[in-house]
Amino acid sequence: MRILIPLLLPALLATATAEPGPLSMRKNADGAWELVRDGKPYFIRGAGGQRSLDVLVESGGNSVRTWGVDALAEKVDGKQLVQRAKELDLTIAAGLWVGHERHGFNYSDTTQLEKQRKDIRAAVAKWKNEPAIGFWGLGNEMEGPEADGKDDRIWKELEVLAKIIKEEDPSRLVMTVIAGAARPKIEGVRDHCPSIDILGVNAYASAAGAGKAVKEAGWKKPFILTEFGPSGHWEVAKTSWGAPIEPSSRDKAAKYYSTQQLASEDSAGLFVGSYAFLWGQKQECTATWYGMFLQSGEKLPSVDAMSRAWTGKWPANRCPRVETFTSPAKGNTISPGESVAITLDVVDPDKDKVELTWTLASESTDRKSGGDAERAPEEKKLSMDSTGPNQWTFKAPDKPGAYRVFLIARDGRGAASAENIPFQVR
Structure with missing residues (x-):
């Protein structure tokens, strides 16, 4: 025994101090994709945004999604997001912003392309040692929310950027996110981006059917519903003067719950989780349409709905x-x-x-x-x-x-x- 103790001690200490690693992916015994963390299946119960993370954990959430790398350093409860997420055992889908042509980016401009490549390489090099980062989110709707998805310049550049990320950080998966599940967009990623591991789809009224669309378009790797929530303001009835009619708080909550429950049914074998939108507050059409919290900090019924979906029970204190x-x-x-x-x-x-x-x-x-x-x-x-x-x-x-x-x-x-x-x- 006196000989074994010194030999075992380093291993025991290493186990005690080891930090959770990045997410990986594998197929399980049934042939379905699953994400893995420290050897165990890891289904994403996530939200987009970075406020009220304690409420996210209490509600059964385990991951947050950001859109740009600057968010990793933003203060949350007095600490950088990467530190606070680590304390709460939350993973981060760390967004790396990719240029949009509607914002002035030109995918035919070699100077702009080269700068973007250098910026992404530098961002990954800076943050790759943070244990809370589960995987990288390369771009968000960079093809344009109303685009047809047939501009191959964008998909080919995504592949260049995905390769750069893997050169800098071979330990992490790379996801990209498209606006809606239009077939040409899915095929663009499928055909031109072999280095993309996960396809993320932002969808609202059609969110429950996104998995089916992804599968029918021939996507074979993991799929995440990266934004979902109430029907979008472009998808609802309008007044005679063009004002969108916002769904009620109860209708929104029901939509969050049903989408989460239905999302995996038609994408069996591909669906590995979701990120509800938005775990915070923003002005978009109105001040209350998409935020799951008020600006003053109170949670809204959509948070209770996600708690029920994630844990099978209502939270201790429910919304009016x-x-x-x-x-x-x-x-x-x-x-x-x-x-x-x-x-x-x-x-x-x-x-x-x-x-x-x-x-x-x-x-x-x-x-x-x-x-x-x-x-x-x-x-x-x-x-x-x-x-x-x-x-x-x-x-x-x-x-x-x-x-x-x-x-x-x-x-x-x-x-x-x-x-x-x-x-x-x-």
């Missing part, structure tokens, strides 16, 4: 539930100064007291494509009168224009619901 939120003004034109009625029924599953906040904003006019940054319209506090059980009224603006009335219902314990109604004054 808006059962009814209707108005004759919704999607309609009303007169200046007209009294507008709203019917609201909100309950809290935990019987918490619910506080209501009402605001009014002009319809956003700073619309961009592909998730580019937008300027948020100013919101003003709205004076509401209670006219009976579940009944409220407010006075329409005197100034003609397109507006939205927003309702935020908070439980005072970090959970909320958000609704809005578009209307026009004329």
Whole structure:
């Protein structure tokens, strides 16, 4: 025994101090792809974004996705993202931004191409020793969200960049992400990018069918649903003046849950996980359409839905539930100064007291494509009168224009619901 102890001690110490390694991929006994971490299957239960990571872990999540390498150094809870993720045992799909021609990048300009190659090589060299990075995410919708996917220059350049990444960091897988599951895009990656290990697809209304589309287009490697959530503002019904009608908070939550449950059914053997969008808040069409949190930090019902999907149970504190939120003004034109009625029924599953906040904003006019940054319209506090059980009224603006009335219902314990109604004054 005195001889064995010194021999075993280094191995025991190495085991005790070893850090989880990058993700790898393999086919299991059934012939299906799976990701692997430290020899064990690793199914991604992820979210795009980097705030409220403690809530992500509590909800059953295990991975975050970023879009650019600068995010790795951003402060989260007072620490760099790579450090905070390591503490929470979260992996990172580390994004490496690839140029978009709609932003001025030219895939026929050798000078721009060479600079991008050098930047990607330098970024990988800088961050490759961070244990929280599970794999690299090379580009996001660089072909263009509305493109047909037939521009081979982009796919061929992706292959060049993927090879550079693997030269610098042969230990990690490389994923690329396309906008939607259009067949020419999938075929472009399949035919021109043999160094891409994982195909990521961003999809919204059609998200549940993305796996089937990927498989039918002949993709044979792992597939991740890299963005999903409510139906996009370009995919829903609009008012007569062109304002998209935002899904209710309950409809959004149901969409997150059903997409997560259905995503793997038609892509059996390829699906290795997903990243819900967005684990944070952003202005895109409205201030509440895609964010799974309010700007003030409260979680929304979509977070509860993902917790249920990931763990099989509801979180300890659930969001207020808006059962009814209707108005004759919704999607309609009303007169200046007209009294507008709203019917609201909100309950809290935990019987918490619910506080209501009402605001009014002009319809956003700073619309961009592909998730580019937008300027948020100013919101003003709205004076509401209670006219009976579940009944409220407010006075329409005197100034003609397109507006939205927003309702935020908070439980005072970090959970909320958000609704809005578009209307026009004329």
